[in-house]
Amino acid sequence: MANTQIANSLLQTPPLSLYIHIPWCVQKCPYCDFNSHSLKEKIPEQDYVNALIADLDADIQKFKLQQRPLHSIFIGGGTPSLFSAEAIQSILSQVLARFVHDKDIEITLEANPGTVEAEKFNGFAKAGVTRLSIGVQSFSSDKLIKLGRIHDSEQAKKAAKYAVSSGIKSFNLDLMHGLPKQSVEHALDDLKTAISLKPDHISWYQLTIEPNTAFHSKPPTLPQDEILWDIQDQGMKLLSDAGYQQYEISAYAKSDNKRCQHNLNYWQFGDYLGIGCGAHGKITDINSHSIYRTVKVKHPKGYLDQTRDFVDHLNTVTADELPFEFMMNQLRLQQAFSLDDFEKTTGLTRDVIIEKLKIAEQKELLQANHQAKTWQVSPLGHRYLNDLLELFL
Template sequence: MSSATLAPATPGQFQLPPLALYIHIPWCVRKCPYCDFNSHAAGPELPEEAYVDALLADLDIDLPAAHGRALGSIFFGGGTPSLFSARALDRLLQGVNRRLAFAADIEITLEANPGTFEQAKFVDYRALGINRLSIGVQSFHGEQLKALGRIHDGAEAIRAAEMARRAGFDNFNLDLMHGLPGQDVAGALADLRQAIALAPTHLSWYQLTLEPNTVFWSQPPQIPEDDILWDIQEAGQALLAEHGFAQYETSAYARDNRRARHNLNYWSFGDFLGIGAGAHAKLSDPHGQIRRSWKTRLPRDYLDPGKPFQAGERLLEAAELPFEFMMNALRLTGGVPAALFEQRTGLPLASISDACAAARAAGLLDADPQVLRPTPRGQLFLNDLLQHFLD
């Protein structure tokens, strides 16, 4: 796609998108060998007070970028945010709310691992207004959990979901992997059936990938062959559909329309503030300029008062915006309204007409001009679809 086609939008075409907040808590009990997230093994004492102070100071610097918008969602990611006490998270949430308005129906999600579950602690989390959990189960089978370096066993994973419900969480996600070392189709489906039996409202079901800068990258395990992976994918999707889990994104499935609103904001090219070590942000201004920024990665640097929180930022050029937008929106199986492209990028829809026509001719993009939606083939070959929107 030629950047020459990217004419500026007409005045008033661009609209400030909804705003979310991502809070990164970078400590884990132990670093997993497959994990490429910014996470670090926790010492005997977590610097909760100092870290909350730093998070609020970080947010103070970024506040002008909110432009008066209320927060539609907050997501505590990690690491393992459930290592933090309810008292620390209470002080943090109160501090955030003094600085930014919360939407009346705000979604507040906390990532948690089964090995860190304590009933009283999670009752306290729910009382703070945290209304959604994302529980990192990954598998219920001891052999696979050991291979993944997880600190919990299958029984603890089951208890975690049960404790979440007893603590008052009627909306929770289970993270589950497939394509694990030594796993066959029967084993993958057994994991999925156990997850479904725990009655989560949402499942993130995704294939293990070997990422650079991980132990698995340098010491790769023996994972199933491609034909087994394909059989797992097909059988698992059929099982999820049978039990009322509708796929709405590449690896996300929800019951009763309990889609993850925070993640939907990402995929619809919404704005998000990011605070915490290694957190990323995507923010727009009223003139239609869009920036991505990222915070310093190491916790010790983030906590150093002599060092800035922000490690870098860049302004997205007009030629980058079609790919940036589509990279997110086309992960959604239902796509997005075509008009959203103009609202979120400030570019006229005509600027991507040639790319859309080529993608439709290739059978990768839905023929309906009112939506930007991948076809079933486009979902399978998403990278090929996205190539059409590269400058």
């Protein structure tokens, strides 16, 4: 067990990001397993803003983060675009006042086409948002109805145009494939429409049926595996031909500087605070040789209860769990990782994983550059990622 102890001499403090969760939606989508709550009355906007900042202050104090610079901010949900631009500005101004940060720090806000208009995007830009992620999912009316979305194809296209005219530096379109009864042709049509809107970034991922969702209770008819493979192969070629570079399993960017820096920090096993209902966090403390994970109170009523602690769960990641946790994130990326990366972010020696890496290389799931001491997921490894990850359990 000596090799599985976290070594203070190896462990380094990674970049720190902030995730802010806004839990309300107009209605719950049948595929969604995120912590979201359908609107039944007016959003307690100001109360929630106050709670978010109190939550943040508690985390800063608990984990002694006063001197750590902030790498990025991501406001997700739920549907954050339900909040007013004034509320978003209030949140961001108070957050940024508490951290050292670059003047051009990436600040992403998720928006749904059915809850936005041009003036609102302009307001978000003035509030400090630098990147929008627009949840289109499909441009097909019948598919949008099946997915429980509240927008139509024209609203989705208008939202992309609003993003361009708002002054926001960058925007992403979120698109799904493998939808109920979707053909290869229809999936590629969705992708072609997204590309025609000229986003800087496209998140293109396959619909999966998750537990505790309406689709899990009443599963729709999804395309067969052969169709899914064809969609994936032809779609990736379409994106590549249009100038989008794949840098993660489901993420494609026009250039390196249009990659989502916030998500990259997740996948490179960086740290992040999670504030808001049900938000998750990961914090490294090199003084105690510990890596912590936090989960906040899930329900808005409980989260807004001033007599309760915001933290619902606080766990220390054990040394035995760290190899899988590192790989679960890192192996989503196209780029190679080094054994130094593993040691710096986990505090474990490379001996812990080297034999497993060799097995993965023998199975052609990983490719190694032994001179540079780097490892990279192979095309086969991306296709059978779950099998690859199981090697590190």
